[in-house]
Amino acid sequence: MESKPMQDKVAIVTGGASGIGRAISTRLSKAAATVIIFGRNVERGNNTVEELTADGGKAEFFRTDLISGEEIQKSMSLVLAKYLSVDILVNNAGISGFMGPVVDTPMQEVEDVLKVNLTSMFHLSKLVLPKMIENRYGRIINISSVAPRVTPPNSATYNMSKAAVNALTKTLSREVASYGITVNAIAPGMVMTERILKSRIPGMAQKSGVSPEEYLQKLTEGTDTHRLTREEDVAELVMFLASKASQNITGEIVNVAGGY
Numbered sequence: 001m002e003s004k005p006m007q008d009k010v011a012i013v014t015g016g017a018s019g020i021g022r023a024i025s026t027r028l029s030k031a032a033a034t035v036i037i038f039g040r041n042v043e044r045g046n047n048t049v050e051e052l053t054a055d056g057g058k059a060e061f062f063r064t065d066l067i068s069g070e071e072i073q074k075s076m077s078l079v080l081a082k083y084l085s086v087d088i089l090v091n092n093a094g095i096s097g098f099m100g101p102v103v104d105t106p107m108q109e110v111e112d113v114l115k116v117n118l119t120s121m122f123h124l125s126k127l128v129l130p131k132m133i134e135n136r137y138g139r140i141i142n143i144s145s146v147a148p149r150v151t152p153p154n155s156a157t158y159n160m161s162k163a164a165v166n167a168l169t170k171t172l173s174r175e176v177a178s179y180g181i182t183v184n185a186i187a188p189g190m191v192m193t194e195r196i197l198k199s200r201i202p203g204m205a206q207k208s209g210v211s212p213e214e215y216l217q218k219l220t221e222g223t224d225t226h227r228l229t230r231e232e233d234v235a236e237l238v239m240f241l242a243s244k245a246s247q248n249i250t251g252e253i254v255n256v257a258g259g260y
């Protein structure tokens with residue numbers, strides 16, 4: 001294990017057992033933070049915890065459906081009873097929801113996407129803040145997206161949820177800055193997680209009339225760096241924003257998108 005800058009820190013990573021969240025959990029764990037993962041998939045959550053602990057880390061999974069305010073409340077009560085306070089909250093969990101025009105979008109989808117992508121961030125922040133304020137230290141990092149800036153069609157629910165995440169980030173950062181708490185968001189460009197590769201790329205390629213490989217090539221060329229964002233790129237930035245070194249950076253929406 002590398003040096004231990006996060007040794008005495010407790011970090012929650014929502015959706016921390018897959019995709020970008022998993023890279024974040026791994027990065028924070030390597031820096032010796034105690035990593036608490038919130039998610040629904042118990043097997044995947046437990047497997048990630050096993051891997052982190054096998055590598056010398058400390059980690060625990062709390063099965064939590066972020067659609068449910070009661071489940072959020074219950075898991076947070078358990079976490080606070082056991083760990084007393086949370087130093088770092090990484091609101092990473094998110095869903096794309098219905099991909100199609102507004103006129104065809106089922107209203108239940110709108111509600112669910114907003115609950116997972118936005119309301120859970122608000123709720124979790126609200127629950128960790130009293131102890132952070134008492135401790136005069138805290139880091140809240142929200143995973144947003146380039147979506148509110150680029151506004152691709154057929155994903156209005158997702159785009160607006162992330163726009164609201166940015167507004168929450170900026171507003172909250174101003175409320176808590178004087179307590180030594182920073183609140184920032186990260187806006188990744190498209191990251192080729194397992195989910196994106198399996199469930200999004202084939203359909204998007206088909207719509208554009210090209211093969212998935214050609215579509216990936218086009219996406220890559222759309223960046224200035226000619227390199228798509230990787231999970232680890234986001235995790236490295238989380239690590240920095242979670243550290244003491246970033247103490248004067250707050251209320252920022254930081255793009256990790258190769259210039260896209």
Ligand SMILES: NC(=O)c1ccc[n+]([C@@H]2O[C@H](COP(=O)([O-])OP(=O)(O)OC[C@H]3O[C@@H](n4cnc5c(N)ncnc54)[C@H](OP(=O)(O)O)[C@@H]3O)[C@@H](O)[C@H]2O)c1
Nearest residue numbers: 015018019020039040041065066067092093094145190191
């Ligand atoms: N991949 C990209 O291209 C990209 C680009 C920009 C921004 N982002 C953002 O990055 C974040 C992570 O995305 P990803 O691509 O890594 O996705 P992912 O691999 O699908 O991971 C999403 C995570 O969210 C959790 N989650 C979803 N619904 C949940 C619920 N109701 N309750 C609790 N947990 C829930 C899932 O855990 P369970 O299955 O265990 O519930 C899963 O671990 C999201 O906020 C996404 O919007 C992604």
